[in-house]
Amino acid sequence: MDESFGPEYLRPAQADCPRCGCCTAALCEKGRTSFLGCRGHVDEGHRETVTGCPCSAETTRETAAWRMAQVRVTRLAAELPLTAEAELLLRGLATGRVGTGADGGELLPQLRVRGLVQLVHGMPAITQLGYTYLAARDDVREVTAVRVVDVDRKRRTARVAVPAWRPDELVTVLLDQVLCDSGLDLGSLPGRELAASANCAARSADRLVLTGFRDARTAPAPAVEAGAGHGGGA
Template identity: 70%
Template sequence: MDEPFGPEYVRPAQPDCPRCGCCTAVLCEKGRSSLLRCQGHVDDKHRETVYGCPCSAETTKHTASWRMAQVRVTRMARELPILPEAEAMLRALAAGSTTADEEGVFPQLKLRGLGQLVHGLPGITPLGHTYLAAREDVRAATAVRVVDVDKKARTARVEVAAWRPDEPVTVLLDQIISDSGLDVDSLPDRWLTAEANCHAEHADRLVLTGFQPSGALPQGWMPVSGGGVA
């Protein structure tokens, strides 16, 4: 039988992601680097299938959505904190208390990702701990140097002068661009200012906000290990 339009093209199957049971490896690679997560890169037919994929979730460290969640919750804690009674309950949960929700504030914590039900009882999430840390941390402006950018992963490595200038940390590239208004190609080796909790014990606890272009640095100024300057 003749085939006037040629043989039907069938797209080769893509390998499954080894870390989840819902996506292909290619989709999860894209989702980890995207604020849209995996669900934002499929059609309506498959969105429910990949919804909540752990490979791109904000509860999974070092995904784009996780990095943005740290920034979002830190800014919430500093600029628009939850009600005092809600924060009191969050602190009680952080201390391991199973106190009853007499004020009816737990739904607020759950809505903001700060609380969750564990075996039917109110509990605190990692983001809840991030929120409390942001309420207590000393945050201050610091000089930040952009070491390099990864356009594909949408991240940048930066050195934080008042933290550990010899230990680059990864931040969202789009956060820097949105905050500073600078062009991506102008960022490598550029000095900026940002607000940071410079007493953070490790990079996963360091949260940078409010990136802005820096003025000219004094001649001979350079950061040294330990957070000082020379």
Template identity: 65%
Template sequence: MDEPFGPEYVRPRQEDCPRCACCTADLCERGRNSVMRCCGFTPHEHRETVFGCPCSAETTKRTAAWRAAQVRATRLACEKPVDTAAEELLRALADGRDVDDDGALFPGLKVRGLAQLIDLRPAVTELGRTYLAARDDVRAPAAVHVVDVDPRSRTARVEVGAWREDEPVTVLLDQVTSDTGLDAETLPDRWLAAEANCHAEDADRLVLTGFSETDELPDGWMGDES
């Protein structure tokens, strides 16, 4: 039998992601390591299906979108905080107190991702708690040692001596290169400076912002000098 158009190509079936019901394993790996999330790697006609995928969501710890959101909320708190009345409302929500709002303040918190509606009631988000922590934390310049970089996941592992000397934390590689203007391949074993909340309880609460080059190891980088 003649086949004038040649054999029909059928794309091999990809393995389903074991953690969600909407994506393939390959898609979730890419989405988890990108601020574009899974929907950013999906054709337009299928984006609605994967839009809320938890594997790449900014509400899921340690995704690229989550790391970027932590930095965004921290910078908002430090550089462009909401006004006093809105912050008081956010603190009331975080404390679980009943609040009266005329509708002017909550929408602004919601659009910034700091608050949400749960069962039609205003509530703080985890990003809102990050924002409040940044408002209350002591943030100061800290020396940062780049241990290594992972081009595949677009992350870098760094040590912050003023926090914990031998416990590397993961940061977004694109954040470091964007802040410093350095190429990724030049980062391993390099010393940088960044703003840090060095009283953070664990690595998930340690947020580094404003990476910059430093010419020499700062005095007291280990955090044990007076």
């Protein structure tokens, strides 16, 4: 006689994400708030399947990866810019002064590895990060006052007021960026007066990039950030 050892318990199936064909809704919700995206929250066997998920990609606005990419490229422009030749090629691609058939020699690989250029049908094309890089080279960045209004622990974001930009509009930034830059603890952030480098002439919150958060009491007097304000806008 066969013995029964009770019912076989299976993990309930999770709902598919309605915005992509590779993940569950729960995974994409987590991936959007993570620098690692969806691929950082699955086992090795599923990593290839969810790699490149648009719900958490750095090319999708308001994901954690997108916010981090804006910061990364802005800091690249200010602290470790491209060579003059590589920047000239990037500006040429942005304005159409360089034909899409240009091979770029050793320059294109430098731009592609930084995410500033991609190949479209085998031809080089500037990416949105490429435009962000050029804007960061051209914009004037200054140290300005920033006030933390509130934090969202689940989404790992903070909303801040930047009076020198727009006094009545709040800006969402990465909570971990603020904590890492400033060295402050999470509990002390709401209502805290900070300082950060910003391009206060930005036309929208998406274009406003804040870097170098620090306690306002120890921040230097407002000054133009070194390496910013290069001419020849794209």
